[in-house]
Amino acid sequence: MSKRRAIYYEEQPNLKKLVFELLKKSKQKIILFYDDMDQFEEFMDLLSFKSLMKHMIYSADKLNHELYSFKSSKICLVFREDIVEMMNAQANNLNKQITDSKVEISWFDTAYSEPWEHPLMQMILYKIKKVSQIIQRIWKKSIQKCLIEMYLSF
Structure with missing residues (x-):
């Protein structure tokens, strides 16, 4: 009798149950x-990539129906807009899964005249400012103490 290591997809039902x-x-x-x-x-041909993305969408949709009973837990897939458009062009029946729960993030809102006025940039600049102040305060401490203090301040 020989021992065989299970293939990952054979363990999927046990993992899901756990x-x-x-x-x-x-x-x-x-x-x-x-x-x-x-x-x-980058690592597969376009046809395989489209198939993988399509199956990810269908799988997440199916699992989200099951996960909803657990305090509305869910799986969120993050796609670039060009991939969403490519997927919609390839499979019309994906449109429902994508549009029913789609949230668009506009990284560069044209409502702001300067890039640093955007809320995302404001947050990044605030974090840089806080770190700069911390570094100035603890400049003479050891690098280890500096890193620990920086980590604990967030």
């Missing part, structure tokens, strides 16, 4: 974000 059991015990709403999926495009 995750759902943990969610039942959890007192928190869980949101799992999948970002940077466009990077898969």
Whole structure:
């Protein structure tokens, strides 16, 4: 009798059962974000990439229906707009899954005359300012103490 290591997709039902059991015990709403999926495009042909993205959308939609009973937990997929458009052009039936729960992020809003007026940039500049003040205060301390203080200040 030989021992064979399970292929990952053979373990999927057990993993799903374990995750759902943990969610039942959890007192928190869980949101799992999948970002940077466009990077898969660099490692596979376009047809395989489209298929992967399509199946990710269908799978997340199906799982979200099951996860909703766990304090409205859900899976969020983050796509660039050009990928969403490409997917919609390829499969019309994806449109419902995409548009039903779509949230668009406008990184560069034209309502601001200067880039530093945008709320996202304001947050980044604020963080830089805070770190600069911390570094100035603890300049003479060791690097280790400096890093610890910077980490604890956020």
